[in-house]
Amino acid sequence: MSQSTTNNTRITILERFRGPPTSGHGGYVSGRFAAFVDLNADESAEVTLRSPIPLDQSMSVLFDQDSPSNCRIQDNDTLIAEVRAVQHPLAVPNPPDWTQTLAAESRSAALMPNINPLLPGQQGFHPICFCCGPEHAEGLKIFVAPVGRQVSAIWETKTEWGDDAGNLPHAFLWTALDCPGQYAFLAEGIRTGLLGRMTAKVITAPRAGSQLQITAWTIEIAGKKHLAGSALFDDQQTLLAYATTLWIGRQPLRL
Numbered sequence: 306m307s308q309s310t311t312n313n314t315r316i317t318i319l320e321r322f323r324g325p326p327t328s329g330h331g332g333y334v335s336g337r338f339a340a341f342v343d344l345n346a347d348e349s350a351e352v353t354l355r356s357p358i359p360l361d362q363s364m365s366v367l368f369d370q371d372s373p374s375n376c377r378i379q380d381n382d383t384l385i386a387e388v389r390a391v392q393h394p395l396a397v398p399n400p401p402d403w404t405q406t407l408a409a410e411s412r413s414a415a416l417m418p419n420i421n422p423l424l425p426g427q428q429g430f431h432p433i434c435f436c437c438g439p440e441h442a443e444g445l446k447i448f449v450a451p452v453g454r455q456v457s458a459i460w461e462t463k464t465e466w467g468d469d470a471g472n473l474p475h476a477f478l479w480t481a482l483d484c485p486g487q488y489a490f491l492a493e494g495i496r497t498g499l500l501g502r503m504t505a506k507v508i509t510a511p512r513a514g515s516q517l518q519i520t521a522w523t524i525e526i527a528g529k530k531h532l533a534g535s536a537l538f539d540d541q542q543t544l545l546a547y548a549t550t551l552w553i554g555r556q557p558l559r560l
Contacts (some may be wrong), residue, residue, distance in 0.1 A: 314366040329358030330435045331500035332483025336476030342374045349393035350504040355384045397536045400520045402450035413448035437484040449485045452490045460517045467513030485521030486533030486550035497531045498554030505548035529554045
């Protein structure tokens with residue numbers, strides 16, 4: 306059995322980056338965790354979430370001594386996530402028309418009132434989610450809606466989100482590729498459970514402040530597992546990043 310060591314590496318997810326009200330956003334934390342593994346040019350990072358991600362609490366990063374491309378995130382004795390490098394080919398469909406995508410936003414389930422039976426009187430599927438929550442003051446505000454056989458949104462990014470090079474952080478790109486997969490299933494009348502695994506590849510990090518297009522589509526259902534694909538494009542509809550998201554189980558739906 307391989308040995309692990311922390312090397313005193315730790316990570317904290319701030320409360321701003323929540324998905325559910327008391328847990329870190331699955332895409333954001335996956336992007337943060339993925340940064341700890343070494344990837345070859347043809348590899349993607351696969352992040353499997355094992356427990357809810359605590360907010361504002363330091364967690365340990367344990368590296369696999371036998372494989373530098375593997376690591377685990379732990380909160381004391383609780384396993385939070387496992388990360389590894391994988392081959393991840395994905396057939397990405399052409400994005401929907403840009404103008405049609407803009408026109409569709411008002412029909413997004415992320416903007417519908419009372420759609421979540423667990424949150425009566427609030428707007429959107431996940432009102433305070435960092436990615437898709439209309440009630441999150443510092444969120445990304447990505448509101449995908451059905452356009453043809455996909456869901457899609459035009460994402461207005463902000464220059465203040467940029468890293469030292471002026472690009473959008475990879476964790477923000479992972480965030481943007483997460484929630485749309487769940488909305489792709491919602492467009493087919495299925496409300497999935499929580500994110501269980503995310504695998505993503507960033508080809509080119511776009512400039513902060515640019516206008517981008519997000520797309521997502523369903524791939525397959527196997528028992529309780531619901532697999533979706535998602536992609537990020539620039540304003541010329543050039544592919545910048547792609548991902549698959551695996552959602553576990555189903556929940557009651559009210560539309």
